[in-house]
Amino acid sequence: MARDTLAEVPDETLLVLYANGDADAARLLMDRLLPRVLGYAARLLSDRTEAEDVAQEAMLRLWRVAPDWRSGEAQVATWVYRVTTNLCTDRLRGRMRRRATPLDDAPEVADGAAGAEAGLIAADRMAALQHALDSLPERQRQAVVLRHIEGLTNPQIAEVMDIGIEAVESLTARGKRALAAALTGQRAGLSYTDESD
Numbered sequence: 001m002a003r004d005t006l007a008e009v010p011d012e013t014l015l016v017l018y019a020n021g022d023a024d025a026a027r028l029l030m031d032r033l034l035p036r037v038l039g040y041a042a043r044l045l046s047d048r049t050e051a052e053d054v055a056q057e058a059m060l061r062l063w064r065v066a067p068d069w070r071s072g073e074a075q076v077a078t079w080v081y082r083v084t085t086n087l088c089t090d091r092l093r094g095r096m097r098r099r100a101t102p103l104d105d106a107p108e109v110a111d112g113a114a115g116a117e118a119g120l121i122a123a124d125r126m127a128a129l130q131h132a133l134d135s136l137p138e139r140q141r142q143a144v145v146l147r148h149i150e151g152l153t154n155p156q157i158a159e160v161m162d163i164g165i166e167a168v169e170s171l172t173a174r175g176k177r178a179l180a181a182a183l184t185g186q187r188a189g190l191s192y193t194d195e196s197d
Helices: 011-019 023-045 048-068 076-098 116-135 138-149 154-161 165-183
Strands: none
Touching: 011 023, 011 048, 011 076, 023 048, 023 076, 023 138, 048 076, 076 138, 076 154, 116 138, 116 165, 138 154, 138 165, 154 165
């Protein structure tokens, strides 16, 4: 199928097309999913290199299951988020066993669209948010990132995390309160000038 005709095709259909040998479907599905999976893993792991490894492994697992995909059992994106969550959890547990402290990564430099000062402010804000996210318990961090950064619905998060919707709501609420507490007092330092920012 031509790539431009695939633009509106659902993820599950693209996966089936890939399983039947359609390389364009695979590229389009990769273009849709990989940036989201990479961003999610980076937020959970606080390590871009590890996140890239996790995202690559999650996509490889998707390609491996494509021929056996059972339509209607799960959404493709939800399945990939769940695999990514499990891979991140394994890596975080491995860190705990090794007692390794991850190096603080410098924030990525803005692409030049904004001025240098705006780029530095944005980087400081992202670093503060990441630091606050890192302070959350693992399950709260997963729920908050999936809901408020990745934009998944509570039922989708429940499926990804293999918990009930009420548990998702509880984890998200507690995570938001903890984030607010962790970021309290940083408004001026992060160049927020009034409450509407």
